[in-house]
Amino acid sequence: MYAVIKTGGKQYRVKAGDLLVVEKLAGEPGAEVSFDQVLMLGDGDAVTVGAPLVDGAVVSATLVETRKGEKVKIFKKIRRQGYRRTRGHRQTETVLRVTAVGDGGKKTDKWDGTVDLTTKAELNARSRGLKLPEFAAKTEAAPAPKAKKTKAVDTVTESETLVAAEAPIVETEAAAVEAPAKKAAPKKAAAPKAAKADAGEAKAPAKKAAPKKAAKKDADEA
Numbered sequence: 001m002y003a004v005i006k007t008g009g010k011q012y013r014v015k016a017g018d019l020l021v022v023e024k025l026a027g028e029p030g031a032e033v034s035f036d037q038v039l040m041l042g043d044g045d046a047v048t049v050g051a052p053l054v055d056g057a058v059v060s061a062t063l064v065e066t067r068k069g070e071k072v073k074i075f076k077k078i079r080r081q082g083y084r085r086t087r088g089h090r091q092t093e094t095v096l097r098v099t100a101v102g103d104g105g106k107k108t109d110k111w112d113g114t115v116d117l118t119t120k121a122e123l124n125a126r127s128r129g130l131k132l133p134e135f136a137a138k139t140e141a142a143p144a145p146k147a148k149k150t151k152a153v154d155t156v157t158e159s160e161t162l163v164a165a166e167a168p169i170v171e172t173e174a175a176a177v178e179a180p181a182k183k184a185a186p187k188k189a190a191a192p193k194a195a196k197a198d199a200g201e202a203k204a205p206a207k208k209a210a211p212k213k214a215a216k217k218d219a220d221e222a
Contacts, residue, residue, distance in 0.1 A: 001015065001016070001041070001042065001043045001101050001103070001107065001109040002014065002015040002041075002042045002043075002101065003015070003038050003040065003041050003042070003054075003057065003059050003101050004038070004039045004040040005035045005037060005038055005039065005059050006035075006037040006039055007022050007023065007025075007035055007037065008022055008023025008024075009023070010022070010023070011039065014059060014098045014101070015098065015101060015109070016098055016099065016100055016101050016109045016110060016111040017097075017098060017099075017111040017113060018097075018098045019064075019095065019096070019097055019098075020061065020095070020096040020097075020098055021069075021093050021094070021095055021096075022093065022094055022096060023091075023092075023093060023094070024066060024092040024093060024094050025063065025066075025094040025096075027063045027066075027094075028063070029063055029064060029065055029066075029117050030062065030063065030115075030117060031062070031063045032060065032061075032062060032063075033060070033061045033062070033063055033096060034058055034059065034060050034061070035058070035059040035060075035061070036053075036057075036058055037053060038050065038053060038054045038057035038058070038059060039052065039053065039054070040054065041054050041057055041101075041103050043103075043107070048103070054103070054104070055104060056102075056103065056104020056105060057102065057103050057104055058100075058102050058104070059098065059100070059101050059102075060098070060099050060100040060101075060102075061096040061097060061098045061099055062096065062097045062099055062115045063094060063095075063096055064095040064096060064097055064115065064116075064117055064119075065094075065095050065117070065119045065120070066092065066093070066094045066095075067092070067093060067095065067119065067120060067121070068090040068091070068092055068093070069090055069091045069092070069093045070090070071088050071089070071090050072088065072089045072090070072091070073086065073087070073088050074086070074087040074088070074089065075087075095120075097111075097115045098111065099111045099115070
């Protein structure tokens with residue numbers, strides 16, 4: 001079920017559970033507000049149009065906060081006259097949570113949720129990670145969320161697995177240390193070449209050279 005209401009010189013189409021922003025209304029956060037100026041009611045295909053209002057129709061809401069809206073800039077200029085003016089304006093507005101829409105006793109559509117009174121400024125501060133003094137009291141008063149219980153890690157099991165994994169490496173290293181090193185076979189010392197040459201010369205018989213000069217002298221005398 002939905003309804004078209006009139007407030008602050010404007011018309012709004014609402015249904016149960018909607019968040020509505022209207023012109024400033026009197027009241028504190030959490031106060032109940034009702035609108036009896038219902039121009040139209042709709043329930044599926046059935047539509048009831050008021051003349052000008054629907055008799056007995058009421059829309060109920062809860063006031064969440066009263067705040068300033070977005071800034072609007074007004075700029076004026078007259079060319080060739082040096083005239084420039086800039087002004088800003090922030091309209092005061094009220095935020096409502098629609099809780100029920102009724103047609104005058106026959107049928108009432110209610111919202112089963114819980115109204116959250118957290119302001120927009122506080123939500124913006126949370127999203128930016130800021131701790132503003134006006135919201136510190138709320139944060140301190142709110143109970144801290146309970147920490148989830150986590151299962152304790154079995155450190156003994158992990159250490160045993162680490163020791164078991166490192167054990168073969170230690171044993172192999174110990175075996176390598178205990179094993180006697182194999183002695184390399186001594187290589188035969190190579191005899192020096194000069195010594196071999198001297199030995200060969202000593203074994204070979206020395207050849208006697210024939211005296212050439214003596215032979216020539218004997219031929220001349222003959």
